[in-house]
Amino acid sequence: MSTLIRGGTVITASGETVIDGGAVVIRDGRIADVLRRWDAGQAFDGDVIDAAGCVVMPGLINIHTHGVTPGPLFPSAAAALPAERWMANLDRHLLAGTTTVLSLCGFASMDDVREADKRHAVHVRGATTHLPHCLQAAELADGKGLTAEVGDLTVEGMLDDGAIAIGELGGGQTLGGGGQDLVYIPAAIQKSSGIRVNIDQARRIKEAVLGRFIDIRAFDPAALAEAAKDAGLADAFTATQLAKLVRDTVMPSFVPAIEGIREGVRAASKFGVPAIVHSASATASVLRELMPELEGTGATLIAAHANHPSHTPAEAHELAVLGNKMGWPAEASVFDLLHRRRTVKTREHWDLLLKEPGLISVIGTDYGHDGDHDELISAVQDIAARGHRSLAGAVAMATSAVADLVPGIAPGSGRLEAGRAGDVVVASAEDFRDVRVVLADGVCVVRDGQLTPEAHR
Numbered sequence: 001m002s003t004l005i006r007g008g009t010v011i012t013a014s015g016e017t018v019i020d021g022g023a024v025v026i027r028d029g030r031i032a033d034v035l036r037r038w039d040a041g042q043a044f045d046g047d048v049i050d051a052a053g054c055v056v057m058p059g060l061i062n063i064h065t066h067g068v069t070p071g072p073l074f075p076s077a078a079a080a081l082p083a084e085r086w087m088a089n090l091d092r093h094l095l096a097g098t099t100t101v102l103s104l105c106g107f108a109s110m111d112d113v114r115e116a117d118k119r120h121a122v123h124v125r126g127a128t129t130h131l132p133h134c135l136q137a138a139e140l141a142d143g144k145g146l147t148a149e150v151g152d153l154t155v156e157g158m159l160d161d162g163a164i165a166i167g168e169l170g171g172g173q174t175l176g177g178g179g180q181d182l183v184y185i186p187a188a189i190q191k192s193s194g195i196r197v198n199i200d201q202a203r204r205i206k207e208a209v210l211g212r213f214i215d216i217r218a219f220d221p222a223a224l225a226e227a228a229k230d231a232g233l234a235d236a237f238t239a240t241q242l243a244k245l246v247r248d249t250v251m252p253s254f255v256p257a258i259e260g261i262r263e264g265v266r267a268a269s270k271f272g273v274p275a276i277v278h279s280a281s282a283t284a285s286v287l288r289e290l291m292p293e294l295e296g297t298g299a300t301l302i303a304a305h306a307n308h309p310s311h312t313p314a315e316a317h318e319l320a321v322l323g324n325k326m327g328w329p330a331e332a333s334v335f336d337l338l339h340r341r342r343t344v345k346t347r348e349h350w351d352l353l354l355k356e357p358g359l360i361s362v363i364g365t366d367y368g369h370d371g372d373h374d375e376l377i378s379a380v381q382d383i384a385a386r387g388h389r390s391l392a393g394a395v396a397m398a399t400s401a402v403a404d405l406v407p408g409i410a411p412g413s414g415r416l417e418a419g420r421a422g423d424v425v426v427a428s429a430e431d432f433r434d435v436r437v438v439l440a441d442g443v444c445v446v447r448d449g450q451l452t453p454e455a456h457r
């Protein structure tokens with residue numbers, strides 16, 4: 001089967017190559033040719049896609065996803081999503097031009113990952129956190145998704161079975177972060193009072209009890225009283241009760257989760273695979289401790305969502321600069337900070353880190369609110385539109401740079417070059433979220449912005 005995409009602005013993700021009015025020929029699942037032009041009258045034996053007014057780029061590679069496979073959800077090993085939910089999450093990625101995802105939930109088996117990969121056109125890759133302290137942290141934070149088999153898996157076994165990275169080491173759920181604010185603290189408050197608080201109220205209460213760095217010495221009773229009153233909890237709890245509830249929800253998993261990060265980066269260094277570490281205010285000090293320890297070992301240690309809003313923008317910047325100096329590539333997550341703005345309501349960290357050349361290597365989405373993150377492709381457009389990178393540079397951050405950083409995530413993909421995999425996206429040049437066509441391995445899986453029957457198998 002052959003496809004010709006002609007007339008669009010072709011961004012190859014190899015260096016700075018942008019070809020206006022170029023053409024891409026895909027044959028037998030692979031890119032056969034990238035051409036400067038294709039005359040309208042020239043015949044083609046196959047499917048012809050007119051990409052006038054569109055950008056044409058490699059299928060995006062998302063280095064930071066959750067909820068895209070069966071098996072335990074998140075680093076807290078929460079209950080597995082039903083198949084229709086993880087399939088719908090993959091649909092969302094595909095409809096936005098992402099053809100490869102790395103699942104960073106960490107406790108799924110490679111059978112779980114392969115099932116998702118097999119049933120959906122998106123290429124699904126797996127990572128592992130099957131380490132004693134990571135498991136303990138998950139059990140203490142949630143653990144409802146754990147099955148007997150999970151305990152038998154090891155990082156070494158998972159890597160032998162095809163996992164390509166270690167991660168996500170730590171997470172908001174196990175480290176008193178956004179996952180606690182969104183899910184576990186509101187649930188604990190509701191369970192004992194019947195009152196539902198929202199994510200912002202939960203965060204404010206938590207920070208009054210534990211500060212931004214998750215430290216019991218940071219307790220501020222006056223701030224807690226204010227936060228409790230504003231959340232309508234003044235009659236339901238005494239300050240002592242509410243502080244205890246927050247500590248009991250957040251703290252048990254915190255110490256093992258930090259130890260799990262140490263365990264994980266050492267395993268990455270030992271096995272020579274990349275590790276992806278949750279970077280946030282709660283992990284800033286362990287990252288500072290590990291950076292010199294791992295220096296010169298050649299390990300690829302990736303700071304996930306270096307733009308995490310638990311940092312102040314200045315803290316995020318300082319940690320990213322240090323990481324950069326110590327050889328830790330940084331990923332910036334778009335979360336939902338561009339459009340939806342339910343979990344991250346500021347773009348300050350995003351802009352501050354991205355405007356500095358070379359500070360951020362790659363971009364991902366993370367999970368957003370219940371999987372409703374902003375589109376990776378709109379992050380690409382935003383980075384170019386704001387002038388943080390050239391268009392080619394912005395595309396590379398979600399394609400070739402990811403493929404180069406994590407060997408195995410998309411071997412043979414990530415660039416529009418002859419011989420590479422036929423993973424190609426055509427999107428409106430005005431608004432990249434308006435994705436018209438997606439090819440995965442040369443098969444049309446999105447057409448006119450809709451999934452084709454080939455998207456699911």
Ligand SMILES: [Zn+2]
Nearest residue numbers: 171172278304
């Ligand atoms: Zn994270």
